[in-house]
Amino acid sequence: MNDFGIIFEAEFLRRVKSRAFLIGTLLGALMIVGLSAAPSLFAHGISSSTHRIVLAGDPELTAAAKALLAKDFDVRATEPVPVKAPTLGDLAHAGNAAAIVELTNGARGLEVTVYASDAAGFRTTTLRDDIVPLKVALAVHGKPEMISSLLDFSVDVHSLDAKFRDEASANAARGFALLLVVLLYLAIILNCQGVLTSVAEEKTSRIAELLVATTSPAQLLAGKIVAAGATGMIQILVWVAVGLATAAGLVSSVGGPSGGLHASSRTLGGLGSIDLPTSLLVAFVVFFVLGFLQYATLYAAVASLISRTEDIGSVAGPLVLPVLAGFLLAQVALGIPNATGIVVASQIPLLTPFVMFTRMAVVSVPLWQVILAVGINVVATVGIVWLAGKIYRVGLLMYGRPPKLAQIVNVLRTS
């Protein structure tokens, strides 16, 4: 085993045995379970609190409305007369209903007034869509059931982008892309922080000098970064496995994407409904490797410049900005993946891993753009590794106050 192998082995074992790795992996897994379960719980909470209503008004109107609303609302009671000055107590008495819906047939036809406990959370649009046939039926003196059947038609949306069959699978892809981008962000941030603290520990404890007297700084840096990358990949695999298991569990426990699980099915639960292309998984690995190498070497270089652990935050803080920018731009890219700014951002090193990956997950990105982005990033990664390696080599033996940029440039020129 050469020095790289020895350093890799030592670093890898040190990392996987560390509390930070165990806690980080566990927290990430819990977050994934939470993220996947939250939408269904949230949706369940919404439906349980907003689908119970009380209808008030002429019995003929309320009877017809009840039939129309049955598919989306739980009509707990019907009141024959309008309610005067309804209160929250009235809703509580009516089986903790979300609203009292008052129907009148006035000069302008059917009029609907809703007294809701939470006006913003009430499903007004759904109520309106459901009750439209009654309004039309009263106007044309027809039967609500007939009008309802006339208005009941579906609009099939077919994607001209060959990537997805329909809107549902596109939504599922967006959810999946969001999950992967979060994983990418977490894996890069957590493991780059690991590189940062490891280099800073060796620098501040003065063990770095001992190490570079024994092996080359390049091997030392490579061993550290590859070990951190390997632990990062393990973390990702654990998280993906937990995510898939959670999604599978949610789908099987509810019996498919319906009801309260509907929202969840569009994120994790929908994994079963999309064909996960191998190219996307390859892209994930490629962009993780590129992004991790870029950020990890920068973090290592920065960490090599500090002499006291207290300086970590002030020196390394600015490096969080591009990671955060990439992550936020990826969120934008989910909605407008082909906007000019997003396309440009997807070619910029440090941002590419997040933005281009997101674009690839949600639209068919032209091959030349992917090749260009990977090419630019490979060249940039080589440049960053070269420069960061040089800073690292010089920085390891620099002590005192964190050097200013001009000092670093000067030392690099003379080294």
Next chain:
Amino acid sequence: MLQLTDVHRSFGAVQAVRGVTFAIPTGATFGLLGPNGAGKTTTMRMILNILVPDRGTITWNGARIDGALRRRFGYLPEERGIYGKLKVREQMAYFGKLHGLREPLLGKRIDEWMERLEIAQYGNRPCAELSKGNQQKVQVACASMHEPEFLILDEPFSGLDPVNAEVLLGALRHLQSKGSTLVLSSHQMYQIENVCTEFCIIAGGQVRVNGSLGELRAQWPTRTVLVEPSSPMLRSVLDRIPNATARPHENGTLAYDVPRTFDVPQLARELVAAGDLTRLERMEPSLSDIYLRAIGEPV
């Protein structure tokens, strides 16, 4: 043999090392001495190829020092470094592997060196839990366990109590017996004088003197004679010595610096004739004397 020839190194406007030239014979124990900021650490770093000289050459047995050669070297820097969370055995195994040791020799050497440095009972304890002196012994073990051809120890005795300093001296003697070439930098002159066979004193980035202690003493212009009792008759004899200088001394002893070539037996006869002489001693200059004079002299 390690050979440094006209080695220079600057950091920006600061010239840390200016034309250093010296040689260390194979198997020698070499004392590299100098005040703080003299350029010792920079010189040692250049020997180990951690820093690259701006000018000049450094060779070991005629070859430039590369990665493969460096693996056979050892280094204990002045600023100690240790992985606090690693157990003593794990730490030694890591550095042993980096220096090319593999099982089963690796485990054997770990046991031997823990025994030699009297830290065997701490083998499975995290290094951070050890006292400073024991941590230092772990670091010495990490630097020495591969029995390097060439070992640099920067201030190896600092922080060690007299008992542990003796333990370390024992380890150094073991390495000497194995033929290792040792370089020691220390401000503790007594230990350096006892263990080293060759010396180099640098100051201001330049070599002031170098050679064996005998050679350095041979260059020293005076010797000190101590005479007892401190009587006026004996003092008058000493005051007549040409170019002699009285030195302050306590406990009723007369101390005079006399020229190196002065005839001490003749002085003895004169002192015996002059009075009740109880002590006459000719003292060689100590390493400390030589050091202080060397770093105080203008180049």
